Amino acid sequence: MIAQLLVLFLALDAFLLLAILLRPRVLAGTGGKTVAFLAFFLLPVSALALGTTVHLEKSKSTEFCLSCHEMEPYGQSLLIDSSDNLPAAHFQNKRIDREHACFSCHTDYTMYGDVSAKMRGVRHLWVHYVGTIPAKIELYTPFQNRECLHCHGGARSFEESELHQDMKTELASGETSCLECHDQVHDVADLSTQAKWKEDAK
Amino acid sequence: MSSETRHHTRRMIFAALFLLAGAALEALSLSWNSAVGFLTFLIGGGGLTAIGVLLYLGESVFGPGLSLRRR
Numbered sequence: 001m002i003a004q005l006l007v008l009f010l011a012l013d014a015f016l017l018l019a020i021l022l023r024p025r026v027l028a029g030t031g032g033k034t035v036a037f038l039a040f041f042l043l044p045v046s047a048l049a050l051g052t053t054v055h056l057e058k059s060k061s062t063e064f065c066l067s068c069h070e071m072e073p074y075g076q077s078l079l080i081d082s083s084d085n086l087p088a089a090h091f092q093n094k095r096i097d098r099e100h101a102c103f104s105c106h107t108d109y110t111m112y113g114d115v116s117a118k119m120r121g122v123r124h125l126w127v128h129y130v131g132t133i134p135a136k137i138e139l140y141t142p143f144q145n146r147e148c149l150h151c152h153g154g155a156r157s158f159e160e161s162e163l164h165q166d167m168k169t170e171l172a173s174g175e176t177s178c179l180e181c182h183d184q185v186h187d188v189a190d191l192s193t194q195a196k197w198k199e200d201a202k
Numbered sequence: 203m204s205s206e207t208r209h210h211t212r213r214m215i216f217a218a219l220f221l222l223a224g225a226a227l228e229a230l231s232l233s234w235n236s237a238v239g240f241l242t243f244l245i246g247g248g249g250l251t252a253i254g255v256l257l258y259l260g261e262s263v264f265g266p267g268l269s270l271r272r273r
Contacts, residue, residue, distance in 0.1 A: 003232060006228075006232070007229065007232070010225045010228060010229050013221065013225055014222060014225050014226075017218045017221055017222050017225075018222070020214075020218055021215065021218050021219075033262075036258070036262070037262075039218075039221070040217055040218070040221065040254065040255065040258035040262075041255055041258060041259070044221050044224065044225070044251045044254065044255055045251075045255060047225065047228060047251075048228075048247070048248055048251055051228050051231075051232075051243055051247065052243075052244070054232065055231070055239070055240050055243050055244070058235050058239070058240070059240060061235060063235050063236075064235050064236060064237070064240075067235070067236030067237055067238070068237055125237055125240075125241070128237065129241075
């Protein structure tokens with residue numbers, strides 16, 4: 001919807017600008033200043049604001065994250081054929097939206113979590129184009145239990161699990177990380193030796 | 203046409219051209235769902251649009267008027 005509105009604004013602006021260039025007297029007539037304000041200010045600025053929204057929304061997609069070559073192995077790790085592999089099990093069992101697989105787990109579930117995630121994305125772009133890509137890609141900060149509990153907290157499978165009973169307080173406070181037990185996460189080093197899930201074949 | 207009017211007319215034409223180029227890049231960037239698309243939009247489209255808008259504002263605030271016609 002926003003993308004369609006953006007295309008409409010861009011097309012309208014291009015039409016007005018071409019009309020002004022080809023027939024300059026458009027600006028001299030009644031309402032000339034209004035037409036100029038529309039074509040030179042209101043429509044371009046509105047289009048810029050709408051476009052930013054559209055692109056920020058697109059940047060949440062799995063396709064966007066995997067568009068950088070260094071992320072390809074992490075995308076492939078979602079297809080590892082193992083129910084113990086945390087991201088793969090989430091992706092293959094649709095515990096997360098596959099279209100937003102990376103963002104679902106790697107955003108911060110806080111008031112300004114999306115903004116923080118986008119700022120990290122800008123940092124990724126800087127490293128990709130200007131900086132040096134590290135040999136081993138790691139998170140900037142340790143993964144928070146908050147992101148897991150955003151979905152799993154209150155879920156029957158989590159709340160009634162015997163293994164979780166003794167450590168619920170530690171998990172909630174972050175004293176014990178979920179990843180201490182669920183430790184098979186994006187095993188890109190062993191990627192070539194692991195069997196892959198092929199959705200169409202099953 | 204005075205030299206001052208010609209100068210302002212040229213500035214408006216440049217503003218229109220920058221805005222058209224910016225709009226074209228913004229539209230093009232919509233077809234890409236990648237970092238390249240995002241940067242094309244923000245730096246390419248946004249940069250050209252900002253220049254166009256600033257040229258217009260400079261003309262409308264400090265110039266004699268908005269008409270491209272001979273004054």
